[in-house]
Amino acid sequence: MESITLNMMNTDFYIEVPGASENWKEPVSKWLHYVAQEWSRFIPNNELDQINQLPVGKTLKINTSLYDCLKKANHFYEKTNGLFSPYLKNQLVKQGYNQSFPFSSVEMHEERLDPIVKDPLHFLGNQQIYKTSNQPIDLGGFAKGYAVEQIKKWLQIHDFSYGIVDGGGDMAMWSDGEKEWSIGIANPFNGTDMGSIKIQNGAIATSNRIYRSWTYQQQEKHHILNGQTGKVAESNIIQATVITDSLYKSEVSAKLCFLMNELQLNKWLENNEWRVARFIVDQDEKAKWIKMGDGRYV
Secondary structure, three states: OEEEEEEEOOEEEEEEEOOOOOOOHHHHHHHHHHHHHHOOOOOOOOHHHHHHHOOOOOEEEOOHHHHHHHHHHHHHHHHOOOOOOOOOHHHHHHOOOOOOOOOOEEOOOOOOOOOOOOOOEEEEEOOEEEEOOOOOOOOHHHHHHHHHHHHHHHHHHOOOOEEEEEEOOEEEEEEOOOOOEEEEEEOOOOOOEEEEEEEOOEEEEEEEOOOOEEEEOOEEEEOOEOOOOOOEOOOOEEEEEEEEOOHHHHHHHHHHHHHOOHHHHHHHHHHOOOOOEEEEEEOOOOEEEEEOOOOOOO
16 A cells, blocks of 8 residues: 655645555645645635635636636535535634634624625636626635545546545545445544444545634634525534535535534435435534435445
């Protein structure tokens, strides 16, 4: 086996594949460095900032990969009627998330939240976007998931029969049947394992409202916002781990666990024919599995 560990986007990435003669580590490292530098909302004058600074009514041709990532994120924005949204930078900043983690409290003047404007970007094809309103982008965990999925796809194209790409617990894995992974699910309160899953092919994403949380205006805040209101999601769920066939769906489903109640989410998943397993931990430290479809993840 060969592996590489990198720290990018305040995240430890771990990639493991069978032993190989070709150099796969350098392209993977360059890709993650590119995403970390160009898609972060905290770095001025990068590719994402150019979009956020674009005047309303103007078009811009952007990098092919960023265009693809944004279009995928926008697809789920439309599919969830705006509940999941990549267009919440202003709302995050005005509630205190104005710096990169880790931090625990913020001292700044209280600001009124901007109203949510629907469909702030139009995708014109040929990597061109058109800006209809000033609703800046924060790709957040979706960018990390996209980066992981693209590494997985690239390694598969280069004939690696199995492998795992782990971005801080959000991971994608594949296998021709030779390899199976046992993935532990961490207790959000103390870090010990409180569950596990055996998997050969699929993706896992975890969201919780403890790690990226802070105090602002004497109120507890966290990074999971309701895309329809711009406000912090109110939920008794502390952590949601979601297993699906793609990390895009896992990332979105994990957020929806905090934005819909269980019955609403079950219905939404059924209507969209997503086969999903969820491991939910609530504020009383109770945990349970909820499985949709046949429950097989192999």
